[in-house]
Amino acid sequence: MKKFENIIIGFGKGGKTLAGALAKAGQTVAMVERSDKMYGGTCINVACIPTKYLENQAARSEALGGSFEDRRERYRKAIEGKRALTSGLRQKNFEKLDVLDRVEVLTGQGSFVDDHHVQVAMADGSTELLEGGRIYINTGSRPFIPPIPGLADCPQAYTSESMMELEELPERFVIIGGGYIGLEFASIFANFGSQVTIIQDGPRFLPRDDEEVAAAVRASLEERGIRIVTGARITEVRNQGGSAVVRYERDGEIAESEGEAIL
Secondary structure (H helix, E strand, C coil): CEEEEEEEECCCHHHHHHHHHHHHCCCCEEEEECCCCCCCCHHHHHCHHHHHHHHHHHHHHHHHCCCHHHHHHHHHHHHHHHHHHHHHHHHHHHHHHHCCCCEEEEEEEEEEEECCEEEEEECCCCEEEEEEEEEEECCCCCCCCCCCCCCCCCCCECCCCHHHHCCCCCCEEEEECCCHHHHHHHHHHHHHCCEEEEECCCCCCCCCCCHHHHHHHHHHHHHCCCEEECCCEEEEEEEECCEEEEEEEECCEEEEEEECEEC
């Protein structure tokens, strides 16, 4: 059993900053992270930085124009560039803690044994038992799959994380939900050349924002060819010949949107 003054579960922004500060103060720290693809946390790996990189590359692609195949090739290169960027940042974040004498990074799934003990199922199949005076939980969040019939089993359905690993640019892209993340992906893929449809359940677009701001954002998106459907209740998602069909009810009528990928 290894003993530490502190155990931190989760190598995200809060956890890595705390680990560095505690080590600087002379305390020992065990940093437990279940995935070697998440050193440094959400922002650098699956959120802020990779999406902004893709948005930048998409805007450049839109300016260059060309055929859909031209855009598809630029999209493939953008995904490769995104992976290289996040890999480099992830390694730097790992090294910032790994070089500290008072910090040990353990890659595995942590679970509580009691108030002061954590068992770590390591990536190589072994286990480590840790004892800590203080234990900090920094496990972050994860994408949520809504309970829409057929959605969880649809091979064309992606979360905000897995969507950024899609290597082929979809000709048609359907987004369920008109929140900030959905709109960001709408912008990215529209600029790359996909036909984008956003389906939102509420009657008002961006309901938490000022009406004038929401109207301006909607007008900007629609000018770029993005189709926005509001007040729609999605009833089913099904796989159909290599694409996904999103079925919804709006104003008492049934309609469908089809895409090679849905978010």
